Amino acid sequence: MRKSRVRPRGKITTKARRFDAAKALESQIQLSYRARAASGGSFSRLHLSGASQPPPGPRDRKTPKPANVMARITFIQNDGTERVVEADPGMTVMETAVKNGIAGIAAECGGACACATCHVYVDEAWRETTGAPEQMEEDMLDFAFDVRPSSRLSCQIKVTEALDGLVVRIPDKQF
């Protein structure tokens, strides 16, 4: 007799994506998971932020930005530790985190919007600029823990110049 599994009739994770396949292809990052894994890439310089004041919002950023850098992203861990990293426009926030070894972004599926292990909370000041999740991402957030109105999957946030100064918080656990 076939055993009852987690998915009695299988394929939870695939249904939503098949449904949204066309949209997914359109909105996805252009490199495949495995191609990216291979590329390695050079590491951006790291900045350790010692400031205790709240991170700046979209309009009140004070520190000047080096000419060759398009966007800086602040990752705040659950314990309050912060790291500011430089992000290349066109990459996703998840890719930026992984490239810089930010803890707590598991990104198990490599950016396919298929695992919800790159869950972040977008800082209130940045919610409008980053926008709301699309249907597929909202569906996948069902697989995340402690989902809040500011929840996003960081693999679905593409870095643009407009996101220079973005602040995201990493949940205590991704599961």
Added chain:
Amino acid sequence: MSDNVITTDVVIVGAGPVGLFAVFELGLVDVKCHLVDILDRPGGQCTELYPEKPIYDIPGLTVVTGQELTDRLMEQIKPFGAEFHFNQRVDSLERRNGSFRLATDAGTVLESKVVVIAAGGGSFTPKRPPLPGIEQYEGTSVFYSVRKMENFKGRDVLVVGGGDSALDWTLNLQPVAKSLTLLHRRAEFRAAPASVQKMFQLVEQGDVSFKLGQVTALHGEGGQLRAVTVKGSDGATFELPCEVLLPFFGLTMKLGPVADWGLNLDENLIPVDTAKFETSEKGIFAVGDINTYPGKLKLILSGFHEAALMAQQAHHYVYPDKKLLFQYTTSSTSLQKKLGVK
């Protein structure tokens, strides 16, 4: 449990792209395979995580989706008649008299001369919500799958989630349970529309209770759950009494029992040599994402290469007295016969 032992040349643990291509390379050298996979279909991560996503780095294929690559590999290995054991996880592996005996959690027992571990990132297992103390309730009050419906008879059951598993078990357990509550963070569901409709029908009839919110704490003692704290969609918290909790938050990859097979491990990866891709145990090979060696890249194409070299040594173990003649599929009549093209 079955007393029938299946005997074969090679057991491949994992039916992802690399496990599938291993069937091809082994098949060319007359080695027969059985594959075991915890998922219900071939393809591993390719079909479970990104069936519709384009892969751009398979040699010769400008772009191919995870599902299409899997379908093509299944077509390519057809001539070799490998047998698949889906929905099963290999739990134990032991060496006995020059062969290996593997047992799955479904009771299948396989005996082979060679074992090939092509388990990728590990086996897909249900996600455990990071709720403090959840471990103490697992197996008594908290379940990630339903093995026996009778276990839920006459109990107050709380199902959490919005996918097919959550909806299917809501519908299936409702007639058995004393009470059934479905908890989900929003009123939209990813599940099959028919199941959602049926669920809301049961809610209307008063047979199922549907609540919006997320579990934040568990309450109970001695492994027996009494209630959970729920944070509602408005942010307010409330307690929900229940004896059984079924959280359905999808799957994650865990190394699983491979860790207990006595192989050398390096941060959850299996070190291998780069000539044969053999592990620290003679006759046990590891190919694809699960292995590690200097310069390793977790690419499907690397796994394919590893499978080809592994097959040479596996042939030697299966046919110790036969000399293996290296041949090309383009020109070898015997290879073409095996492929059914001659």
